[in-house]
Amino acid sequence: MIPVSFDYARAGSADEAIALLAEHGDEAKLMAGGHSLLPMMKLRLAYPAMVIDIERIADLSYINDGGDHLAIGALTRHRAIETSALVAEHAPLLAHATSQVGDPQVRHRGTFGGSLAHADAAADHPSVLLAMGGTVVAKGPGGEREIAAGDFFAGFLESSLAADEMITEIRIPKHTGGGWSFQKFNRRAQDWAIVGATVQRNNGSTQVALVNMHPTPIRAAAVEEALAGGASATDAAEQAHVGMEPSSDLNASVDFRNHLARVLVRRALNEAGID
């Protein structure tokens, strides 16, 4: 399968990419690792007239210690995150979840910024961003703004980035020693989660996010409220499907997804040290 013809430009810097986005508007798409965009172009589900290649913006590939958070460049590849000592120490949930993304070949190409910008409810990183309470730094012609995880995912495969904005950095608060868990249920190796559950505890509060249970990446608010009200892990997990609108597909019906969410949240809470 070969994509529809398009024009191609390689941006050497974020400013250059943003200028190209401003010039080409809706017709243009940024391409980072291309591991979500290119498959969609091959299936002709996406057909940008202009592809702006941002992969070589070298100064946007880094993992830095920002004091109370880790600052990760948008073009940092999954493999770099998976093997980073800084991430292992300060965001073990992110390191582990990243090691579960696709397969080694995918992790050699895919980028953190691309994973989030794609805003796929079935992807792993959005749930980590939500559970860890991270923020996304977006840069546009007017400068930079920081978007909280909870405001970033706007709809099905849709983020709250403006058409002429790109992600430059992702900030992940350092984990302070609380338990965490990432539970991914799938049938085939290398696949996306049929359902996933992500838990991060920090300073007494517990944040729970779900994978593939809603049109958008989402926090399991009902579970979090039950826990805050003193419920046991088993009782809180019973709320995992509340408010969710999962899809039904070849892999799982709505009922099965709701069931998986309850089971995976219970396992995740237990693994994170909540009985």
Added chain:
Amino acid sequence: MEISVEVNGATHTSDVEPRTLLVHYIRDVVGLTGTNVGCDTSSCGACTIHVNGEAVKSCTMLAVQADGQSLTTIEGLANGDQMHPMQEAFMECHALQCGYCTPGMVMASISLLDENPNPTEAEVREGLEGNLCRCTGYHNIVKAVLSAAGGAK
């Protein structure tokens, strides 16, 4: 667009359409047909090559993204008649049946050992999760990778 790519040590300069997939560039433009296309949907790993030393699925990359990069394909492994140790191990362990998945398996296996020189059997199975063998010869493939790792010690 004109691109210049190092393939197995030799630099090739060609004019390609931006939509040309890397695997088609390798097979049809450079003329190296050892790299196979299986699924064409990033799932099977038959098209695995190395880009700057790392295993990548060449059906999921554009040729223009490889401009200025260094690629290794299955043809670039042997040194004359001397096979690469991973190729030797695949032969010794009967790690191929029809052979369709083999170039991708060998390239993925070499990348795996580069990153983890002493893997456990479980790590080999996990590390090759992006490669499918339609003949289901996984047992001997895993054996070959473990044997190549042992040989390298």
